[in-house]
Each structure stands twice: as structure tokens, then as C-alpha cells.
């Protein structure tokens with residue numbers, strides 16, 4: 092323990108998909124500061140784009156400026172609260188942006204420790220030893236029904252309510268993120284993504300793609316291409332972070 096120094100590399104890509112006229116997803120990624128996030132905005136007109144961009148900017152600026160000994164995950168939770176306030180207040184002041192919000196999934200790395208924070212139905216996965224595991228739990232109506240046993244996974248995918256999320260950044264004065272503390276092992280590969288990826292590609296398909304020993308940028312491109320081939324019904328964003336010895 093402690094003898095292995097972990098180095099990180101990252102790549103990300105975002106695509107409008109084949110059906111939408113704009114891309115309301117946004118991402119931010121800094122290996123230097125160990126901050127990576129994906130946001131999927133929602134709201135009328137261009138409001139979704141505004142919300143996701145505000146969230147990324149707020150999270151990146153707060154977390155990139157954190158002190159080296161900033162307590163975690165409290166510092167990250169404060170960043171989420173600040174991002175929430177920025178979006179909420181902007182929506183209150185501008186009727187065209189009223190009701191806008193965004194999902195947010197963030198990975199923060201610090202040596203061999205990491206934290207994932209989640210609000211909404213974007214996801215974080217970890218690939219370890221060739222096995223893909225979903226770390227986050229979707230804050231969506233159908234996934235909550237699946238977890239409580241009232242709906243099965245196939246029904247959830249078909250449900251007309253599958254787009255309803257139960258938590259978002261910016262739609263309420265206060266929001267709470269799920270926090271997942273993690274111990275990092277060399278070789279871990281993290282995928283952060285919007286639902287435009289996970290609606291089109293099964294976990295098995297994601298796992299097969301991520302087993303390929305390709306540069307992260309190529310893996311991102313392949314995932315987006317595969318999601319578009321499967322229909323590209325929504326904006327698609329994927330962000331990969333690899334822990335190397």
C-alpha cells in the first residue's frame with residue numbers, strides 16, 4: 092500500500108447524436124487538478140445548454156482552485172452546492188431559462204483515492220480486471236422503481252416515464268449529491284457518460300468496447316460511433332479516465 096504512484100490520463104468526446112438539433116451535454120476534464128465531469132442539461136429553448144455549461148464552469152473553477160489539503164468530499168459537496176445556486180439563481184432571474192437544470196457526474200482523483208459525486212441519470216462506471224461495474228445509481232423515476240422491485244429493467248427501458256429524473260442541479264434551491272469514495276488500483280478505467288450513451292449501448296456492449304486496448308481518445312470515438320449507429324436518439328458524451336502505475 093502506498094508504494095504505487097498513480098498517474099492519470101483522460102479523454103472525452105461529445106456528440107449531438109442523430110436526432111437532436113443541438114447538444115445540451117457538456118463536460119470538463121483536468122488531469123492536472125484531478126477533476127472530470129459530465130453534465131446533461133434540460134430545459135426549454137437553449138436553457139439546457141446554459142445549465143450544463145454553467146455547472147461545468149462552476150465545478151471546474153471551484154475544484155481546480157481548491158487547496159491541496161482541502162477536506163474531501165466536503166469540498167466537492169460545497170462545489171456542487173455552489174454550482175446548484177448559480178444555475179438556480181440564473182433561472183430565477185431570466186424567464187426564458189426558468190426551470191432549467193442539469194445532471195452532473197463528477198470524478199475527483201487524488202493519488203490513490205477518488206470520489207464520485209452524482210446528481211441525476213448520467214453515470215459513472217469503473218472497469219477493473221475486465222469487469223465493468225456501474226458505480227452511480229440513477230436518480231430517475233424508473234430506476235427507483237426498479238430498485239424498489241416495482242418494475243423490471245426491460246420495463247424501465249420501455250417506460251414513457253424513462254426520461255423523468257428525480258434529482259437535478261439547478262431546479263431546487265438545495266440539492267444533495269450521492270458521494271462514492273473509492274480506492275484506486277493501477278489499471279482502473281472510469282467511464283463518465285450521459286444517458287445518450289447508456290440508452291443506446293448495453294453494459295455488456297460497453298464492457299466489450301472498454302476491453303479493447305486502445306488509446307482513450309479512440310475508445311471515446313468508438314463509443315460515440317456505436318451509440319450513433321444504434322440510433323443516436325440523444326446527445327452522447329463519454330469521458331474516460333485511466334489510472335496508470
Ligand code: CA
Nearest residue numbers: 131286287325
Ligand atoms: Ca440526455
